[in-house]
Amino acid sequence: MLNDIFNNIAKCRYCDRSFCFDVTENKSSRRGLASSISATCKYCGSSHGSMTSNSVPAGYEVNLRFVYGMRCIGIGKSAAQTFCALMNLPPPPAKFERLYTPIFNALETASSRSMMNSKIWVKADVEKEERAPF
Numbered sequence: 391m392l393n394d395i396f397n398n399i400a401k402c403r404y405c406d407r408s409f410c411f412d413v414t415e416n417k418s419s420r421r422g423l424a425s426s427i428s429a430t431c432k433y434c435g436s437s438h439g440s441m442t443s444n445s446v447p448a449g450y451e452v453n454l455r456f457v458y459g460m461r462c463i464g465i466g467k468s469a470a471q472t473f474c475a476l477m478n479l480p481p482p483p484a485k486f487e488r489l490y491t492p493i494f495n496a497l498e499t500a501s502s503r504s505m506m507n508s509k510i511w512v513k514a515d516v517e518k519e520e521r522a523p524f
């Protein structure tokens with residue numbers, strides 16, 4: 391599918407040819423749901439690769455979001471493995487449970503910020519009410 395997209399919209403920047411790319415996944419570089427893909431020009435051999443997800447301090451964003459999503463609907467690693475198999479996705483991150491801590495930390499930070507913002511808004515509303523009660 392990616393082969394078709396690349397070949398229909400892109401030209402090789404080195405040899406200026408069209409319909410020249412072989413798009414492949416390097417399965418040994420998979421990290422959970424993040425894959426490594428590369429496009430190689432059949433004519434000049436130039437190649438460019440990239441992971442399919444942004445890297446974040448805890449790993450790859452797609453894995454963090456996947457684990458968070460699974461946890462939000464009450465699903466753990468075993469059910470996530472079944473889900474990925476049935477959806478024909480790569481297996482979920484092997485270190486599924488290790489992503490709980492960074493997710494918890496991010497949620498804690500977000501909830502603290504939200505509470506601080508609420509506190510500021512309530513304080514501003516109270517002060518406004520005190521200045522002009524009606």
Ligand SMILES: [Zn+2]
Nearest residue numbers: 402405431434
């Ligand atoms: Zn080329």
